[in-house]
Amino acid sequence: MASGMSNWKGKSVWSMADNFAQQALSFVIFAILAHWLTPHEFGLLAIAHLMVQFVRLTLLDAMAMPVVRGLDSSDMLFDWLFTLCTAVSLVLAAAMALSSPLLVRFFGTPELMPVLLGMSLVIVLYGLVRAHEARLLRQGNFRLLAIRSICSVCAGGAVALFMVYRGAGAMALVAQQLTTGIVALLIALVAEWRIWRPRWAWSNTLIRAHASEMGSVGTSALLNYANNSGDTALVSVLLGPYATGLYNLAKRVLSAAYLVIGASLGRVSVTLFVQQQTDPAALRRTYARMLAMTLLLLVPVYTIATALAEPMVVIVFGEQWRPSAPLFGWLSVAYLGQAAFALGQNLSFATGQSARVPKLALKQLLMAMVFALVLVRWNGVTGIAAGFAVGSVAGMVAMQLAIRRQLDMSLRSFVLTVLPAGVGAVLGVALVRILPLAGMQVTGWFSLVFAGTAGLLAYGVSTALVRLLVNR
16 A cells, blocks of 8 residues: 555656646746747747647547547557557648648748748657557656656757757747657657557557547547637737737746646546545535635736736846736636636536536637627737636636535635635735835846745735634
8 A cells, every 4th residue: 555655656746747847947948038039930839839739639639538548558559549640640730731821821921831831740740659648648657758858848948049049030949849849759769669669550440439539538628729729829810920929928927827736736626526526515625625725826826927027027038028918917817717617627527517518618718709809909919818818707607606506605605715815816916016116126036036925925924814814
Protein backbone atom coordinates (compact mmCIF):
# COMPACT_ATOMS: atom_id res chain seq x y z
CA MET A 1 0.00 0.00 0.00
CA ALA A 2 2.80 2.38 0.98
CA SER A 3 4.64 1.51 -2.23
CA GLY A 4 1.51 2.25 -4.31
CA MET A 5 1.03 5.60 -2.54
CA SER A 6 4.67 6.50 -3.12
CA ASN A 7 4.33 5.58 -6.81
CA TRP A 8 1.20 7.74 -7.11
CA LYS A 9 2.96 10.71 -5.49
CA GLY A 10 5.93 10.31 -7.81
CA LYS A 11 3.69 10.34 -10.87
CA SER A 12 1.86 13.39 -9.55
CA VAL A 13 5.15 15.26 -9.13
CA TRP A 14 6.22 14.44 -12.70
CA SER A 15 2.77 15.37 -14.00
CA MET A 16 3.05 18.78 -12.34
CA ALA A 17 6.57 19.16 -13.74
CA ASP A 18 5.17 18.47 -17.20
CA ASN A 19 2.52 21.15 -16.68
CA PHE A 20 5.17 23.56 -15.38
CA ALA A 21 7.34 23.02 -18.45
CA GLN A 22 4.46 23.73 -20.79
CA GLN A 23 3.29 26.83 -18.94
CA ALA A 24 6.12 28.50 -17.03
CA LEU A 25 8.99 27.90 -19.46
CA SER A 26 6.82 28.75 -22.47
CA PHE A 27 5.66 31.93 -20.75
CA VAL A 28 9.21 33.11 -20.05
CA ILE A 29 10.20 32.51 -23.67
CA PHE A 30 7.02 34.23 -24.84
CA ALA A 31 7.78 37.29 -22.70
CA ILE A 32 11.30 37.58 -24.13
CA LEU A 33 10.11 37.20 -27.72
CA ALA A 34 7.39 39.81 -27.14
CA HIS A 35 10.06 42.49 -26.70
CA TRP A 36 11.46 41.77 -30.17
CA LEU A 37 8.36 40.95 -32.18
CA THR A 38 5.23 42.98 -32.92
CA PRO A 39 1.58 42.16 -32.16
CA HIS A 40 1.06 41.75 -35.92
CA GLU A 41 3.71 39.00 -36.11
CA PHE A 42 2.28 37.19 -33.10
CA GLY A 43 -1.16 37.58 -34.64
CA LEU A 44 -0.04 35.78 -37.81
CA LEU A 45 1.01 32.76 -35.74
CA ALA A 46 -2.19 32.92 -33.67
CA ILE A 47 -4.32 32.67 -36.83
CA ALA A 48 -2.43 29.60 -38.05
CA HIS A 49 -2.37 28.11 -34.56
CA LEU A 50 -6.16 28.18 -34.41
CA MET A 51 -6.27 25.65 -37.25
CA VAL A 52 -3.52 23.49 -35.77
CA GLN A 53 -5.24 23.35 -32.37
CA PHE A 54 -8.54 22.51 -33.99
CA VAL A 55 -7.00 19.43 -35.60
CA ARG A 56 -5.13 18.44 -32.46
CA LEU A 57 -7.92 18.88 -29.92
CA THR A 58 -11.02 17.85 -31.85
CA LEU A 59 -9.67 15.13 -34.17
CA LEU A 60 -6.36 13.62 -33.05
CA ASP A 61 -7.29 13.58 -29.36
CA ALA A 62 -10.72 12.15 -30.20
CA MET A 63 -8.99 9.24 -31.96
CA ALA A 64 -6.48 8.66 -29.17
CA MET A 65 -8.63 8.87 -26.03
CA PRO A 66 -10.71 5.69 -26.65
CA VAL A 67 -7.43 3.77 -26.98
CA VAL A 68 -6.02 5.32 -23.80
CA ARG A 69 -9.16 4.48 -21.81
CA GLY A 70 -9.82 1.03 -23.33
CA LEU A 71 -8.96 -2.39 -21.93
CA ASP A 72 -6.86 -3.44 -24.92
CA SER A 73 -3.26 -2.21 -24.87
CA SER A 74 -1.72 -4.41 -27.56
CA ASP A 75 0.96 -3.17 -29.95
CA MET A 76 -1.40 -3.81 -32.86
CA LEU A 77 -3.91 -1.31 -31.46
CA PHE A 78 -1.27 1.40 -31.17
CA ASP A 79 -0.01 0.56 -34.67
CA TRP A 80 -3.54 1.22 -35.92
CA LEU A 81 -3.74 4.48 -33.93
CA PHE A 82 -0.40 5.60 -35.38
CA THR A 83 -1.63 4.81 -38.90
CA LEU A 84 -4.94 6.61 -38.44
CA CYS A 85 -3.47 9.74 -36.83
CA THR A 86 -0.69 9.95 -39.42
CA ALA A 87 -3.08 9.58 -42.35
CA VAL A 88 -5.53 12.16 -40.99
CA SER A 89 -2.78 14.64 -40.15
CA LEU A 90 -1.27 14.36 -43.65
CA VAL A 91 -4.64 14.98 -45.31
CA LEU A 92 -5.46 17.96 -43.08
CA ALA A 93 -1.97 19.44 -43.39
CA ALA A 94 -2.32 19.27 -47.17
CA ALA A 95 -5.76 20.90 -46.93
CA MET A 96 -4.33 23.72 -44.80
CA ALA A 97 -1.46 24.26 -47.25
CA LEU A 98 -3.76 24.25 -50.29
CA SER A 99 -6.20 26.69 -48.66
CA SER A 100 -3.46 29.12 -47.63
CA PRO A 101 -3.78 31.33 -50.77
CA LEU A 102 -7.48 31.85 -50.01
CA LEU A 103 -6.71 32.74 -46.39
CA VAL A 104 -3.97 35.14 -47.45
CA ARG A 105 -6.40 36.84 -49.81
CA PHE A 106 -9.09 37.00 -47.08
CA PHE A 107 -6.78 38.62 -44.50
CA GLY A 108 -4.93 40.70 -47.06
CA THR A 109 -1.55 39.80 -45.56
CA PRO A 110 0.93 38.10 -47.93
CA GLU A 111 3.32 37.41 -45.02
CA LEU A 112 0.73 34.96 -43.67
CA MET A 113 1.53 32.46 -46.47
CA PRO A 114 4.86 31.07 -45.12
CA VAL A 115 3.40 30.95 -41.62
CA LEU A 116 0.47 28.81 -42.78
CA LEU A 117 2.73 26.51 -44.78
CA GLY A 118 5.14 26.07 -41.89
CA MET A 119 2.38 25.42 -39.37
CA SER A 120 0.82 22.81 -41.65
CA LEU A 121 3.97 20.75 -41.01
CA VAL A 122 3.27 21.04 -37.26
CA ILE A 123 -0.01 19.20 -37.87
CA VAL A 124 1.97 16.32 -39.39
CA LEU A 125 4.27 16.22 -36.34
CA TYR A 126 1.27 16.08 -34.01
CA GLY A 127 -0.13 13.18 -36.03
CA LEU A 128 3.16 11.25 -35.97
CA VAL A 129 3.60 11.60 -32.20
CA ARG A 130 0.00 11.13 -31.03
CA ALA A 131 0.18 7.32 -30.73
CA HIS A 132 3.43 7.58 -28.77
CA GLU A 133 1.83 10.08 -26.38
CA ALA A 134 -1.18 7.80 -25.94
CA ARG A 135 1.09 4.86 -25.15
CA LEU A 136 3.12 6.82 -22.59
CA LEU A 137 -0.05 8.15 -21.00
CA ARG A 138 -1.54 4.66 -20.86
CA GLN A 139 1.61 3.43 -19.09
CA GLY A 140 1.55 6.38 -16.69
CA ASN A 141 5.09 7.35 -17.75
CA PHE A 142 4.76 10.96 -16.61
CA ARG A 143 8.50 11.18 -15.95
CA LEU A 144 9.34 10.75 -19.63
CA LEU A 145 6.48 13.05 -20.66
CA ALA A 146 7.84 15.76 -18.35
CA ILE A 147 11.43 15.33 -19.57
CA ARG A 148 10.16 15.45 -23.14
CA SER A 149 8.24 18.69 -22.49
CA ILE A 150 11.17 20.40 -20.79
CA CYS A 151 13.64 19.46 -23.54
CA SER A 152 11.31 20.29 -26.44
CA VAL A 153 10.15 23.63 -25.01
CA CYS A 154 13.73 24.72 -24.27
CA ALA A 155 14.93 23.64 -27.73
CA GLY A 156 12.07 25.45 -29.44
CA GLY A 157 12.70 28.58 -27.39
CA ALA A 158 16.42 28.57 -28.19
CA VAL A 159 15.76 28.28 -31.94
CA ALA A 160 13.14 31.06 -31.81
CA LEU A 161 15.46 33.43 -29.94
CA PHE A 162 18.29 32.77 -32.40
CA MET A 163 16.04 33.36 -35.41
CA VAL A 164 14.55 36.53 -33.92
CA TYR A 165 18.09 37.80 -33.38
CA ARG A 166 18.74 37.12 -37.08
CA GLY A 167 15.61 39.10 -38.02
CA ALA A 168 13.32 36.21 -39.05
CA GLY A 169 10.16 37.89 -37.72
CA ALA A 170 7.06 35.71 -37.50
CA MET A 171 8.93 32.74 -38.99
CA ALA A 172 10.91 32.54 -35.76
CA LEU A 173 7.67 31.59 -34.04
CA VAL A 174 6.98 28.97 -36.70
CA ALA A 175 10.49 27.56 -36.26
CA GLN A 176 9.83 27.40 -32.51
CA GLN A 177 6.72 25.27 -33.07
CA LEU A 178 8.47 23.00 -35.56
CA THR A 179 11.52 22.50 -33.34
CA THR A 180 9.36 21.74 -30.31
CA GLY A 181 7.41 19.16 -32.29
CA ILE A 182 10.50 17.52 -33.82
CA VAL A 183 12.33 17.20 -30.48
CA ALA A 184 9.20 15.82 -28.78
CA LEU A 185 8.80 13.22 -31.54
CA LEU A 186 12.46 12.18 -31.47
CA ILE A 187 12.48 11.73 -27.68
CA ALA A 188 9.34 9.59 -27.83
CA LEU A 189 10.77 7.48 -30.66
CA VAL A 190 14.10 6.89 -28.91
CA ALA A 191 12.43 6.10 -25.58
CA GLU A 192 10.13 3.44 -27.06
CA TRP A 193 12.27 2.12 -29.91
CA ARG A 194 13.25 -1.10 -28.10
CA ILE A 195 9.74 -2.00 -26.97
CA TRP A 196 7.53 -0.62 -29.75
CA ARG A 197 8.18 0.55 -33.28
CA PRO A 198 5.10 1.87 -35.10
CA ARG A 199 4.01 -0.04 -38.18
CA TRP A 200 1.46 0.78 -40.85
CA ALA A 201 -1.74 -1.11 -39.88
CA TRP A 202 -5.08 0.07 -41.25
CA SER A 203 -8.22 -1.56 -39.81
CA ASN A 204 -11.81 -0.72 -40.77
CA THR A 205 -12.99 -3.04 -37.98
CA LEU A 206 -11.25 -0.97 -35.31
CA ILE A 207 -12.57 2.24 -36.85
CA ARG A 208 -16.13 0.92 -36.62
CA ALA A 209 -15.54 -0.35 -33.07
CA HIS A 210 -14.29 3.02 -31.80
CA ALA A 211 -16.36 5.30 -34.03
CA SER A 212 -19.08 5.97 -31.45
CA GLU A 213 -16.73 6.94 -28.64
CA MET A 214 -14.51 8.95 -30.97
CA GLY A 215 -17.61 10.85 -32.07
CA SER A 216 -18.65 11.59 -28.49
CA VAL A 217 -15.17 12.72 -27.46
CA GLY A 218 -14.83 14.79 -30.63
CA THR A 219 -18.19 16.53 -30.14
CA SER A 220 -17.34 17.43 -26.55
CA ALA A 221 -13.88 18.62 -27.60
CA LEU A 222 -15.39 20.71 -30.40
CA LEU A 223 -17.66 22.54 -27.96
CA ASN A 224 -14.76 23.12 -25.56
CA TYR A 225 -12.60 24.35 -28.43
CA ALA A 226 -15.33 26.73 -29.59
CA ASN A 227 -15.78 28.15 -26.09
CA ASN A 228 -12.02 28.47 -25.47
CA SER A 229 -10.93 29.68 -28.93
CA GLY A 230 -14.07 31.14 -30.50
CA ASP A 231 -13.19 34.62 -29.28
CA THR A 232 -9.72 34.50 -30.83
CA ALA A 233 -11.18 33.22 -34.09
CA LEU A 234 -13.73 36.05 -34.11
CA VAL A 235 -11.02 38.65 -33.46
CA SER A 236 -8.89 37.28 -36.31
CA VAL A 237 -11.77 37.22 -38.81
CA LEU A 238 -13.20 40.63 -37.92
CA LEU A 239 -10.13 42.62 -36.91
CA GLY A 240 -7.05 40.99 -38.46
CA PRO A 241 -3.58 39.88 -37.25
CA TYR A 242 -2.63 42.98 -35.21
CA ALA A 243 -5.71 42.81 -32.98
CA THR A 244 -5.33 39.03 -32.79
CA GLY A 245 -1.79 39.46 -31.49
CA LEU A 246 -2.95 41.87 -28.77
CA TYR A 247 -5.82 39.59 -27.80
CA ASN A 248 -3.60 36.53 -27.77
CA LEU A 249 -1.14 38.15 -25.37
CA ALA A 250 -3.84 38.86 -22.79
CA LYS A 251 -5.20 35.32 -23.16
CA ARG A 252 -1.71 33.83 -22.94
CA VAL A 253 -1.02 35.59 -19.63
CA LEU A 254 -4.38 34.88 -18.02
CA SER A 255 -4.81 31.33 -19.30
CA ALA A 256 -1.66 30.21 -17.45
CA ALA A 257 -3.38 30.60 -14.07
CA TYR A 258 -6.55 28.98 -15.37
CA LEU A 259 -4.68 25.96 -16.73
CA VAL A 260 -2.38 25.45 -13.75
CA ILE A 261 -4.86 26.12 -10.93
CA GLY A 262 -8.15 25.24 -12.62
CA ALA A 263 -6.89 22.04 -14.25
CA SER A 264 -5.19 20.84 -11.06
CA LEU A 265 -8.30 21.40 -8.93
CA GLY A 266 -10.43 19.91 -11.70
CA ARG A 267 -8.60 16.58 -11.53
CA VAL A 268 -8.99 16.51 -7.74
CA SER A 269 -12.68 17.47 -7.89
CA VAL A 270 -13.59 14.57 -10.20
CA THR A 271 -12.17 12.05 -7.72
CA LEU A 272 -13.90 13.67 -4.75
CA PHE A 273 -17.27 13.96 -6.49
CA VAL A 274 -17.19 10.30 -7.54
CA GLN A 275 -16.37 9.23 -3.99
CA GLN A 276 -19.21 11.29 -2.45
CA GLN A 277 -21.91 10.82 -5.11
CA THR A 278 -24.05 8.53 -2.92
CA ASP A 279 -24.06 10.94 0.04
CA PRO A 280 -25.97 14.16 -0.86
CA ALA A 281 -24.88 16.08 2.23
CA ALA A 282 -21.21 15.18 1.79
CA LEU A 283 -21.41 15.96 -1.93
CA ARG A 284 -22.91 19.37 -1.19
CA ARG A 285 -20.12 20.18 1.29
CA THR A 286 -17.44 18.93 -1.10
CA TYR A 287 -18.75 21.02 -3.97
CA ALA A 288 -18.92 24.14 -1.79
CA ARG A 289 -15.35 23.61 -0.65
CA MET A 290 -14.03 23.03 -4.18
CA LEU A 291 -15.87 26.13 -5.47
CA ALA A 292 -14.49 28.21 -2.59
CA MET A 293 -10.96 26.89 -3.18
CA THR A 294 -11.15 27.55 -6.92
CA LEU A 295 -12.23 31.14 -6.36
CA LEU A 296 -9.79 31.75 -3.49
CA LEU A 297 -6.84 30.75 -5.68
CA LEU A 298 -7.92 32.28 -9.01
CA VAL A 299 -9.53 35.55 -7.91
CA PRO A 300 -6.37 37.17 -6.49
CA VAL A 301 -4.39 36.37 -9.65
CA TYR A 302 -7.01 37.90 -11.91
CA THR A 303 -7.86 40.91 -9.77
CA ILE A 304 -4.23 41.96 -9.27
CA ALA A 305 -3.43 41.30 -12.94
CA THR A 306 -6.37 43.51 -13.92
CA ALA A 307 -5.49 46.28 -11.48
CA LEU A 308 -1.87 46.36 -12.66
CA ALA A 309 -2.54 45.45 -16.30
CA GLU A 310 -1.14 48.54 -18.03
CA PRO A 311 2.18 48.89 -16.16
CA MET A 312 2.61 45.10 -16.10
CA VAL A 313 2.16 44.80 -19.87
CA VAL A 314 4.61 47.62 -20.58
CA ILE A 315 7.25 46.42 -18.10
CA VAL A 316 7.08 42.70 -18.90
CA PHE A 317 6.34 42.73 -22.64
CA GLY A 318 7.18 46.19 -23.95
CA GLU A 319 5.51 49.45 -24.92
CA GLN A 320 4.11 48.06 -28.19
CA TRP A 321 1.75 45.84 -26.19
CA ARG A 322 0.12 48.62 -24.14
CA PRO A 323 -3.18 48.49 -26.15
CA SER A 324 -3.78 44.96 -24.80
CA ALA A 325 -4.12 46.19 -21.20
CA PRO A 326 -7.89 46.97 -21.35
CA LEU A 327 -8.54 43.34 -22.31
CA PHE A 328 -7.29 41.95 -19.02
CA GLY A 329 -10.34 42.86 -16.95
CA TRP A 330 -12.89 41.33 -19.33
CA LEU A 331 -10.85 38.20 -19.97
CA SER A 332 -10.29 37.74 -16.23
CA VAL A 333 -14.06 37.69 -15.75
CA ALA A 334 -14.36 35.21 -18.62
CA TYR A 335 -11.79 32.83 -17.15
CA LEU A 336 -13.36 32.96 -13.70
CA GLY A 337 -16.70 32.10 -15.26
CA GLN A 338 -15.12 29.22 -17.17
CA ALA A 339 -13.48 27.86 -14.03
CA ALA A 340 -16.77 27.81 -12.11
CA PHE A 341 -18.55 26.29 -15.13
CA ALA A 342 -15.87 23.58 -15.44
CA LEU A 343 -16.30 22.67 -11.77
CA GLY A 344 -20.05 22.25 -12.29
CA GLN A 345 -19.29 20.25 -15.44
CA ASN A 346 -17.10 17.85 -13.44
CA LEU A 347 -19.86 17.38 -10.87
CA SER A 348 -22.38 16.76 -13.66
CA PHE A 349 -20.22 14.05 -15.25
CA ALA A 350 -19.45 12.43 -11.89
CA THR A 351 -23.11 12.21 -10.85
CA GLY A 352 -24.75 11.11 -14.10
CA GLN A 353 -26.05 14.56 -15.08
CA SER A 354 -23.85 14.94 -18.15
CA ALA A 355 -26.78 15.63 -20.52
CA ARG A 356 -27.04 19.24 -19.35
CA VAL A 357 -23.38 20.05 -20.03
CA PRO A 358 -23.41 20.32 -23.86
CA LYS A 359 -26.74 22.18 -23.76
CA LEU A 360 -25.41 24.80 -21.32
CA ALA A 361 -22.08 25.02 -23.16
CA LEU A 362 -23.82 25.64 -26.47
CA LYS A 363 -26.11 28.31 -24.98
CA GLN A 364 -23.09 29.97 -23.39
CA LEU A 365 -21.24 30.02 -26.70
CA LEU A 366 -24.20 31.42 -28.64
CA MET A 367 -24.79 34.19 -26.10
CA ALA A 368 -21.09 35.09 -26.10
CA MET A 369 -21.02 35.26 -29.90
CA VAL A 370 -24.13 37.45 -30.06
CA PHE A 371 -22.85 39.94 -27.48
CA ALA A 372 -19.39 39.97 -29.07
CA LEU A 373 -20.79 40.70 -32.53
CA VAL A 374 -22.90 43.55 -31.11
CA LEU A 375 -20.18 45.11 -28.93
CA VAL A 376 -17.38 44.88 -31.50
CA ARG A 377 -19.04 47.71 -33.46
CA TRP A 378 -18.48 50.15 -30.58
CA ASN A 379 -15.39 48.85 -28.82
CA GLY A 380 -13.46 46.75 -31.32
CA VAL A 381 -11.35 44.02 -29.76
CA THR A 382 -12.38 45.07 -26.24
CA GLY A 383 -16.01 44.60 -27.25
CA ILE A 384 -15.32 40.98 -28.25
CA ALA A 385 -13.63 40.35 -24.90
CA ALA A 386 -16.61 41.91 -23.12
CA GLY A 387 -19.06 39.80 -25.13
CA PHE A 388 -17.32 36.56 -24.20
CA ALA A 389 -17.09 37.68 -20.58
CA VAL A 390 -20.88 38.21 -20.53
CA GLY A 391 -21.42 34.78 -22.11
CA SER A 392 -19.06 33.13 -19.64
CA VAL A 393 -20.83 34.69 -16.65
CA ALA A 394 -24.23 33.68 -18.05
CA GLY A 395 -23.03 30.09 -18.50
CA MET A 396 -21.59 30.05 -15.00
CA VAL A 397 -24.87 31.33 -13.49
CA ALA A 398 -26.92 28.76 -15.41
CA MET A 399 -24.61 25.95 -14.31
CA GLN A 400 -24.64 27.07 -10.66
CA LEU A 401 -28.46 27.24 -10.67
CA ALA A 402 -28.58 23.67 -12.00
CA ILE A 403 -26.08 22.55 -9.34
CA ARG A 404 -28.03 24.30 -6.59
CA ARG A 405 -31.20 22.46 -7.61
CA GLN A 406 -29.41 19.13 -7.83
CA LEU A 407 -27.67 19.46 -4.45
CA ASP A 408 -30.51 21.34 -2.75
CA MET A 409 -27.99 24.05 -1.88
CA SER A 410 -29.45 27.15 -0.22
CA LEU A 411 -28.79 30.64 -1.55
CA ARG A 412 -27.27 31.61 1.79
CA SER A 413 -24.81 28.73 1.63
CA PHE A 414 -23.81 29.70 -1.91
CA VAL A 415 -23.30 33.37 -0.98
CA LEU A 416 -21.16 32.42 2.02
CA THR A 417 -19.07 30.19 -0.24
CA VAL A 418 -18.15 33.00 -2.67
CA LEU A 419 -18.12 35.88 -0.15
CA PRO A 420 -14.48 35.61 1.08
CA ALA A 421 -13.04 35.74 -2.43
CA GLY A 422 -15.35 38.62 -3.39
CA VAL A 423 -14.45 40.76 -0.37
CA GLY A 424 -10.77 39.96 -0.79
CA ALA A 425 -10.86 41.02 -4.45
CA VAL A 426 -12.43 44.39 -3.63
CA LEU A 427 -9.94 45.20 -0.86
CA GLY A 428 -6.95 43.90 -2.81
CA VAL A 429 -7.76 46.07 -5.83
CA ALA A 430 -8.53 49.04 -3.58
CA LEU A 431 -5.06 48.87 -2.02
CA VAL A 432 -3.37 48.65 -5.42
CA ARG A 433 -5.36 51.66 -6.63
CA ILE A 434 -4.45 53.67 -3.51
CA LEU A 435 -0.69 53.23 -3.95
CA PRO A 436 -0.35 55.86 -6.74
CA LEU A 437 -2.33 58.32 -4.60
CA ALA A 438 0.21 57.74 -1.84
CA GLY A 439 3.01 58.73 -4.21
CA MET A 440 4.11 55.29 -5.44
CA GLN A 441 3.96 54.98 -9.20
CA VAL A 442 4.41 51.55 -10.78
CA THR A 443 7.16 52.18 -13.32
CA GLY A 444 9.62 49.30 -12.94
CA TRP A 445 10.08 45.72 -11.83
CA PHE A 446 10.54 46.57 -8.12
CA SER A 447 7.44 48.74 -7.86
CA LEU A 448 5.43 46.21 -9.90
CA VAL A 449 6.39 43.35 -7.58
CA PHE A 450 5.80 45.52 -4.50
CA ALA A 451 2.33 46.61 -5.67
CA GLY A 452 1.36 43.05 -6.61
CA THR A 453 2.58 41.68 -3.28
CA ALA A 454 0.74 44.39 -1.35
CA GLY A 455 -2.47 43.58 -3.20
CA LEU A 456 -2.08 39.86 -2.54
CA LEU A 457 -1.42 40.47 1.17
CA ALA A 458 -4.53 42.65 1.42
CA TYR A 459 -6.49 39.93 -0.34
CA GLY A 460 -5.13 37.18 1.91
CA VAL A 461 -5.78 39.04 5.17
CA SER A 462 -9.29 40.12 4.22
CA THR A 463 -10.34 36.66 3.01
CA ALA A 464 -8.99 35.07 6.19
CA LEU A 465 -10.98 37.50 8.33
CA VAL A 466 -14.18 36.95 6.32
CA ARG A 467 -13.80 33.16 6.51
CA LEU A 468 -13.24 33.43 10.26
CA LEU A 469 -16.44 35.47 10.66
CA VAL A 470 -18.43 33.17 8.37
CA ASN A 471 -17.37 30.02 10.23
CA ARG A 472 -18.23 31.38 13.67
